[in-house]
Amino acid sequence: MYAIGPRYDVTVIGGGHNGLVSACYLAKAGLSVLVLERNVELGGATRSARVFEGMDAKLSVYSYLVSLFPGKIVEDLDLNLRLKSRSTASWTPALDDGKLRELLLLNNAPDGNREAFLALTGDERDYRGFLELQEMQEQLASVIWPSLTEPLVSREEMRSRLDRDKERAWQALVEEPLGEVIERLISSDLVRGLVFTDGKIGLSTYPQDPSLLQNRCFLYHIIGRGTGEWRVPVGGMGALVDELVRVARSTGKVTFATGAKVGSVCPGEKRSSVGFEMAGKESEVDARFVLCNASAQVL
Numbered sequence: 345m346y347a348i349g350p351r352y353d354v355t356v357i358g359g360g361h362n363g364l365v366s367a368c369y370l371a372k373a374g375l376s377v378l379v380l381e382r383n384v385e386l387g388g389a390t391r392s393a394r395v396f397e398g399m400d401a402k403l404s405v406y407s408y409l410v411s412l413f414p415g416k417i418v419e420d421l422d423l424n425l426r427l428k429s430r431s432t433a434s435w436t437p438a439l440d441d442g443k444l445r446e447l448l449l450l451n452n453a454p455d456g457n458r459e460a461f462l463a464l465t466g467d468e469r470d471y472r473g474f475l476e477l478q479e480m481q482e483q484l485a486s487v488i489w490p491s492l493t494e495p496l497v498s499r500e501e502m503r504s505r506l507d508r509d510k511e512r513a514w515q516a517l518v519e520e521p522l523g524e525v526i527e528r529l530i531s532s533d534l535v536r537g538l539v540f541t542d543g544k545i546g547l548s549t550y551p552q553d554p555s556l557l558q559n560r561c562f563l564y565h566i567i568g569r570g571t572g573e574w575r576v577p578v579g580g581m582g583a584l585v586d587e588l589v590r591v592a593r594s595t596g597k598v599t600f601a602t603g604a605k606v607g608s609v610c611p612g613e614k615r616s617s618v619g620f621e622m623a624g625k626e627s628e629v630d631a632r633f634v635l636c637n638a639s640a641q642v643l
Contacts (some may be wrong), residue, residue, distance in 0.1 A: 346627065348601055352378040355618045355631035357606050360388025361413075363637030364588035368421050368576065371597035376453040378629060379592075380604040380620055386589060388637075392582025404581040410566025412576065413584070416493050421559040427575035434624050435458075436538050438464070447534065473529030480513035480525070481566040496526075522558045523551025542566060579632070609634055 354370050356363045357393050359381030367377045385391055392402040400465055412465045418425055433449040461471035487505045492498060506514055516525035520626050524544050530536050540551055543562035551558060566572040592598040601622060608619035615630045636643055 348378065348599060348627065349376075351615070351630040352376045352514060352599070353631065354378070354633045354635060355380065355616075355629060356635045356637055357609070357643075358388065358637030359383075359600065360637050361390040361584060361588065364585065364592060365421070366635055366637070367598050368588055368591045368595070371592055371595035372421075375597065377592075378605055378631070379598060379600050380598070380618070381602045382605040386600065386602060388445065390585055391582040392580030392585075402582055404577075407581050408576075409433040409574040410577050410581075411573060412492070412564070412585070414493050415569075420633065421588070421591050422528075423584070423591065425584055425587055426578040428578060429573065429575055434538060436534060438534050443609040447538065449548060457622050461535075464534070470530050470532050470535050473531075474535065474539070477525065477529055478515055481572055483510040483513040484517055484563065485570050485572055488567045488597070513543035515580040517559060517563065520561055521552045521554065521556060523553075526551060574633075605610045609636075 353375035353449055354367075354377045356367050356377060356379045359379045360517075363379060363381075364386065367379050370377050380388075381388075389406040391405055393405050395402065395403050410425075411415060417423070429451060431450060431452040433451045434447075436447040437451075438447070440443045445464060448460050458468070458471050458497050461474065462468065463469075483506070487510075488502065491502065503518075522540070526536050526539050530539065536551075540558070542565035543551070543558035544551070545561065545565070547557060547561050549555075549558040549561070568574060579586075589600070592600075601620075604620045604622040606618060606620045607619075607626075610617045611621075611634075615632055616634050617628050619626065619628045621627070
């Protein structure tokens with residue numbers, strides 16, 4: 345049974361990695377923190393599990409790669425987090441007149457990517473277009489990525505941070521439907537589909553979508569680490585969760601309550617109350633601040 349007090353400086357609803365990061369920072373600032381998590385395990389989408397009986401191997405259950413976790417957070421919280429680069433960037437199979445073909449792109453031997461493109465398309469045009477698009481991605485990433493640890497800036501302010509020679513990248517990846525630049529630079533439908541993957545993952549959208557939902561998804565995937573690289577966490581995503589929990593507990597300021605389903609939040613001028621159910625019992629706790637690490641749908 346968890347020893348939950350009647351009041352805290354901060355109550356965090358949800359023990360996913362964002363909630364855990366918040367708890368660590370707040371606790372290091374001297375505030376008392378209660379983290380309420382409805383599942384029996386902390387971590388949310390960033391947990392790992394042993395899925396092979398008899399093997400001491402943990403695999404990521406949901407989220408499985410790290411890109412958008414700033415190194416500044418790792419340094420500030422002194423996290424022991426090991427990330428490994430992937431040798432393979434992508435592998436795309438294709439069936440052409442009954443013959444199996446492929447496009448294998450490598451991170452650790454990028455010089456061979458030109459030959460891979462030539463073998464698939466027969467000329468260098470798509471390879472050059474692919475490189476041009478990558479250059480645009482890097483130009484935006486170099487400006488957007490540092491802003492993730494700054495106060496949120498306006499669209500106009502972000503655009504003003506770009507040099508004049510990078511304006512084309514902003515226009516192509518932010519202002520216009522993503523499909524326009526892809527179709528302009530690349531002729532192979534297979535390569536177009538490969539590139540558009542980062543604008544489609546988990547979403548119902550299409551290259552020429554006027555809502556630009558595909559552009560937002562694409563930017564999300566290409567700005568990480570300032571390069572767009574997604575790395576593999578050693579020990580699975582749960583290794584990140586374990587480190588955040590370790591740091592939080594080391595402060596002596598954080599209380600974790602799992603299996604705690606939040607049912608209400610009543611805001612007040614000086615303090616707010618959070619109602620939750622845990623072990624079949626209804627409880628309530630007061631806090632100066634309430635942070636929600638849950639989706640809008642759940643809230």
